[in-house]
Amino acid sequence: MSWQAYVDQSLVATGNVDKAAIFNDAGNSVWATSSGFTVSPAEMQEVVNAYNDKGTDGVKQVQSTGLHIAGERFVVIKADERSIYGKKGREGVVIVKTTNAILVTHYPESVQPGAAANTVEQLADYLVNVGY
Template sequence: MHKLQCSGLPAAVSKEEIAKLVQGFEKQDILTSSGVTLAGNRYIYLSGTDRVIRAKLGKVGVHCMKTQQAVVVSLYEDPIQPQQAASVVEKLGDYLVSCGY
């Protein structure tokens, strides 16, 4: 099981949740119908591309970016704005890609 710990995400993210998220980059209709689930919390899928997924649940937003070998997952809430989270996540993702990850 992959574990992801941070404030606002008290439980571990399951292997199945990560697998579905990764699959969602290729087949976004999976996320459109059932949302993005992380640590048992189901977020409403907002939009995505083959590299980025955006979702939200109440005041908490999710911004994910796929690199060659990793998926960067970010949770944010007020006062952080979606554009701020996107900028940080995508810069980190681009850096990882430039390093071969």
């Protein structure tokens, strides 16, 4: 399956996310993206910095500062070595890092955060299992 097919079929087509992109693990190369979803290089650097931050007493800096994705600021409610979850009102982002990729997704107000997270985490598990 192509990277674009993962975005279109495994993420957006589920109805649990409305926008998605897949980047390399350094965040500097876009492998696939849904139409109209632009994550800037500076925003991806924020994501990469959040993953590289080991945190103090289990709290990463991004949990205090928030995160910007596609021009919007999200309050970070979870940040660990694999997953970053952010909220802005009733919409949010789910970002998951695999061995070689970073999945960046957005879900709308109409979707439950847990449904979006499960969709993205399941694809991430699959990608890790096949070596990505």
